[in-house]
Amino acid sequence: MSEVKRYHVTEAGLVEGEALGRINVVLGSDYDVAVAVGTAFGNTLERVVAERDALQASIVRLNDKLSCMSAHVLAYKLSRQRLLGRARARELLISELQQRLTAADERADVLEGLLRQTNELLYVIQGDPGAVPSSSIDAMRGEVFTALKPAADVFVDPLKGCDVCGGKCQQPEEKKTDPRLIDALREAGFLRND
Known part of the structure; x- marks a missing residue:
């Protein structure tokens, strides 16, 4: 679009250009x-501002979703670690039970x-x-x-105690439950750290 032409008023009529101390005018069609251009620009500006606001609202919603998803991922990781700890505790318990079964x-x-x-x-x-x-006979007896x-290898379940007396007796020193099993059971949440 060409620029709007400005005129100033003289005794002879309209002269193109601006003059100091004179009345400056533009043609009605140019005005x-x-x-129209200003209105279009204003409408465009309003539309751009509305789009910007909508995009900012979308960003806020996406950030909220991302925070929620991050919380879910963290919960999943913690749950997975707890399950892995329980699996490890069960593997150690199974191993110890297998050793005791073999001995029996x-x-x-x-x-x-x-x-x-x-x-x-006889x-x-x-x-x-x-x-x-x-x-x-004495040797055989x-x-x-x-x-x-x-x-001497009475099984002591760390969760319930001795299987003979229910935990009232003391387990012999040489047959204590594997400390790795106790640690794994604590990590898995089966035992307290008392």
Whole structure:
């Protein structure tokens, strides 16, 4: 668009250009064009301001959503850590229980062997009581009493206590529950730090 032409009034009429001390005017058509452009610019400015405000509101909503999502991610991470801690505690507990089961199986095998030997010894004594020296009988009785002695590895569940007395007895020093298991159970939230 060309610039609005300005005129000043003289005795001869309108002269193009501005003059100091004279009345300056513009043509009506130029004025109408300038008003239309100004109005259009004003409308455009209002639209741009409205768009800016809407975008700022969108940014605020997105920031709120991002904060909410960040909180969810943090909660998920904490939950995942807690679950991993519980899984680790369960793995350690399963490992300890497996060791105790293996020991119990071995003890059952030893007792079964002694029972067979005792049965054979009794069979021999039944046939001829004097055929077996008393030292052999005493040795066999010693092995049986040793094998039948209560197992020192009574399982102590850190959550419930001893499975025999419910936690009233003291667990033998050499058979304490693995400290890693206790730590894992504490981390997983199964035990308090008392």
